[in-house]
Amino acid sequence: MQIGSQEWSDLIIEGAAVFGIDLNAGQTRQFAVHAAELVRWNQKVNLTAITDPFEVAVKHFLDSLSAVRSIPEDATLLDIGSGGGFPGLPLKVLRPCLTITLIDASRKKVSFLKHVIRTLKLDKIEALHIRAEDFANDPLHRHQFDVIISRAVSSLDLFRRRAWPLVIDTGAIIALKGDIATDELNALQGRGFDDGYAPETAGGRFSVTVEKFSLPFLNSNRTIVVIRKIK
Numbered sequence: 001m002q003i004g005s006q007e008w009s010d011l012i013i014e015g016a017a018v019f020g021i022d023l024n025a026g027q028t029r030q031f032a033v034h035a036a037e038l039v040r041w042n043q044k045v046n047l048t049a050i051t052d053p054f055e056v057a058v059k060h061f062l063d064s065l066s067a068v069r070s071i072p073e074d075a076t077l078l079d080i081g082s083g084g085g086f087p088g089l090p091l092k093v094l095r096p097c098l099t100i101t102l103i104d105a106s107r108k109k110v111s112f113l114k115h116v117i118r119t120l121k122l123d124k125i126e127a128l129h130i131r132a133e134d135f136a137n138d139p140l141h142r143h144q145f146d147v148i149i150s151r152a153v154s155s156l157d158l159f160r161r162r163a164w165p166l167v168i169d170t171g172a173i174i175a176l177k178g179d180i181a182t183d184e185l186n187a188l189q190g191r192g193f194d195d196g197y198a199p200e201t202a203g204g205r206f207s208v209t210v211e212k213f214s215l216p217f218l219n220s221n222r223t224i225v226v227i228r229k230i231k
Helices: 006-018 025-041 053-070 088-094 107-120 132-136 156-163 182-189
Strands: 076-080 099-104 125-129 145-150 167-177 205-214 221-230
Touching: 006 025, 006 053, 025 053, 025 088, 025 107, 053 088, 053 167, 053 221, 076 088, 076 156, 088 099, 088 107, 088 125, 099 107, 107 125, 132 156, 156 167, 156 182, 156 221, 182 205, 182 221
Parallel strands: 076 099, 076 145, 099 125, 145 167
Antiparallel strands: 167 221, 205 221
């Protein structure tokens, strides 16, 4: 199988249908351009350990698309730790009406993101070289995003605290993870109003929704954790 082949495109279309997503040929062509550039740049820049065409299709693109059901049609979205562009770029291709900001602490990765954005001629999307904590501490970005999403999540509670000052009062914070430990979820759900952190980084009420699923074509367990602010 080769990236961009009919077989590769059909794989993504079939897998997306499992999530109730209808893809067209134009969208899979954009995915193929992104994937080809990812593999090409990866020879010099460490973007991903996944380079096999099948795994790129499933573990990067289909995994990214799985989150779309939790995202409003015309949302303003922040992708923290976007790396090779996941999940932000596939979500933008799927929903062009989204306004997206991609951030990453690696300048080389941000150069790649900007290259793909130019190559695909995408609008209402930008890539910024900045650390998540510095971005969160900038007053200009406070309460600017409907949705904050990341696949680069080590700690749910740390991600929630960093994203909290950036998301609007009725917004959502979405973490895409593999199998998740019960202790990690319990630690997150034990937080709440006035939870001991500074108000600008953590204080407030929220609900937690957990969705577990398997990636199409693989016996790979994945988890979507959605943290919603409650006014």
